[in-house]
Amino acid sequence: MILEVRDLTKIFGGLKAIEEVSFKVKQGIILSVIGPNGAGKTTLFNCLTGVLSSTRGRVLFEGADATNKRAHEITAKGVARTFQNIRVFGSMTVLENVMIGQHLRSKEGLFTAILGTDTFRKEEDEIRSKALEYLEFAGIQDYADTLAENLPYGDQKRLEIARALATEPKLLLLDEPAAGMNPQETWELMELIKRIREWGKTVIIIEHDMKVVMGISDRIIVLDHGVKIAEGTPDEIRNNPYVIEAYLGKEEVG
């Protein structure tokens, strides 16, 4: 088990955004989290990655406690994420964005930078060439020197994935990666996510596009009003009466 969530609860004032959600994630799979708008999917991601601190419950990453740690500590453990509303570093180049992803995998400080020592130069070169590799993996290497804010929407989403991969995570959390993409871009994205899994990384995605969800998921979790109402393989979820009710409403008994 790479990730284990036990009775995770997040309360905003009087609103229970997520309520006693528990699940386990096996190494190397793609897990989808689905549910209607406002079901608490992004809140769940925020609690897992330390952007928000949870009210109750525990998060175990590779068996070690990772509950309510600060975001950079969780990234250091090997969890990376993308954001629903794109958060690239707009006025930096695409390459620099990915170089920032390498922050934790490098260590040179202020003084070696000022002196320009050999170790500093060597590390800079390594960061740069690794960043280029991740850009190539995401298919946006041609834009390396473009300012991130000038990228087309779909490529900004790819950049976020490349940047998250540059932190060298074991678990990657993607928040609505296909939102706003055309069918061609969506198809390319699905291929990219599958390649990430082949690379041995575990992926959790939040997604509304059912073609994507059913096409790539190994397992699916369904949230509704902050509560987990179902979990299973794509086929099991497709036929689950609770899921159909949450999405389509209750059938009138006639």
Add this chain to the structure above:
Amino acid sequence: MKKILFMLWLSLLSMPFMGIKGGAYLFLGICASYGLYIFLANTFDRIKLPAVPFNAKIATTAAIISALILPFLMKDYYTDIAILAGIYIILALGVNIVIGFSGLLHLGFAAFYGIGAYSNALLTTSLGLDFWSALVLTLPLTSLAGFLLAFPSLRLRGDYLAIVTLGFGEIIRLVLNNWDSVTRGPNGISNIPSPVLLGFEIGRLTHYYYLVFGFVLIAAFVVKRVQRSRTGRAWLAIREDETAAESMGINTRKYKYMALTFGAFWAGLAGALFASKMHFVSPESFTFMESVFVVCMIILGGLGSVPGVILGSLILVLLPELLRDFQLYRMLALGVGLVLMMIFRPDGLIKKS
């Protein structure tokens, strides 16, 4: 239409100074020069000037060489102003680390400038240290002050941070003003000795010019190096998006402390140079206006760009001096200049890299 309205507004603004006739002439003058500008821009566009390749290395070398021979060509009065400009460049480079790189809108930097100046003044006059030993103590002391006053920046963002840092800046000034037994209050501290370098007293303006120039070179070099390092990138990431930066594994708290400590370090150096240059310090030199002035410099030059910050400081120190004959309109010209900047080049003269 917007442009004509803007010109009208400008002319109306100048009427209290220049009278109705003067205002009308100004309006006509601006209209005429704008027309000329449009005409010239169009003509040049058609002629297509050959592109002059811009080489940063050659430009930097040329700037350094001309700065080196300048004191031989200038009157003492201008050397004096150039020294002041150099001190402001160092201060602005420090502020640029905090505001330009890390995006923390800090409006109390005059405090660190003041702490640097006062600690140098006190260490040399009361303890009888020479400039260099005092500097060795002053720099860590100012950095420490930057570190200690960094804690509000951890909780507050944007406007709130600006207000709180403004308050801290005023607190430091008031302490300098009222702690009579140590700082001698509003009377200030006088008879601060000149620096002595290798047994050679740096007393004359020209000598002092080269001393400050040396420090400016060091500051620009170091800040430029840091900008292009892992630390610099982390600061830029915090400026761009703090949440995303934290999710990329950057310990934002640590890097904010670092930015303020490092920024205060340069402010302390500028303060120490200022004290020994003037041989006198008083709380009047470290008011809120001083902080605002420095922020204007880095905005004018281009937030986050080292050459931009240098250019901005030079313009804002030299221009008011050159316009001294038109004393009445100096502040007006400065204000108009900044408004024009915001309209036509909101990114500053040199765009951030």
